[in-house]
Amino acid sequence: MPFMKGIEPIRRTLKYLQQGRLVLKDNIHIFSINYNTSGRTHSGIRGFIFWHLAQVQFKNPEVQVITFKNMTPSPFIQCYYENGKKMLIDVDDKDKDEIMDHLVKVVGKSKELLAREAELREKKDNPANFGYGCDKSCMCTVPGQVPCPQVVPLPNHYRGKFKWYQNNV
Missing domain, CATH: 3.40.30.10 (Glutaredoxin)
Incomplete structure (x- = not known):
């Protein structure tokens, strides 16, 4: 150097x-x-x-x-x-x-x-920020994102335990 x-x-x-x-x-x-x-x-x-x-x-x-x-x-x-x-x-x-x-x-x-x-x-009003104290509380409220797994269950092919550990699904 x-x-x-x-x-x-x-x-x-x-x-x-x-x-x-x-x-x-x-x-x-x-x-x-x-x-x-x-x-x-x-x-x-x-x-x-x-x-x-x-x-x-x-x-x-x-x-x-x-x-x-x-x-x-x-x-x-x-x-x-x-x-x-x-x-x-x-x-x-x-x-x-x-x-x-x-x-x-x-x-x-x-x-x-x-x-x-x-x-x-820090610009806390950035639209990319989400969480506590920001405009959006969760990323799922942004259009085009996957909905919350709490509200709508994820498809099985999105979940690793079905993709890699289940052979006969």
Whole structure:
């Protein structure tokens, strides 16, 4: 498997990408990171990019993520909103976990909002759903399906015990 080569190949697995905690708010369109490739104060943001940037991109496919290297004396993250406003987040001398916690708190969606969106995504009004809490209680109420064996007995050739275990029927 060629994707399991290189440093820390765990970062390229689907399970790892799905475990990302940062889901950006809907009105953020661009997420830019400015840092240097050397320097002690930039080590936290380099760790964030190494470990968490792929998760952020995976969880936010509609957001443009940009990294600018070696263009600034101090590291920062800038978020651009759809109404033209910008938010500047200073990440100078913070480690990767502090940066992630701060971003989740400031520009991330809350856990309650994520739970509500997941519930709405389930689409309980799908006509293919049946059972308790749905429009149809049983599959036999759908036109073209076999009626319930409770109401109308199944023909013998539909039943396995007559088909395979009875020789003289």
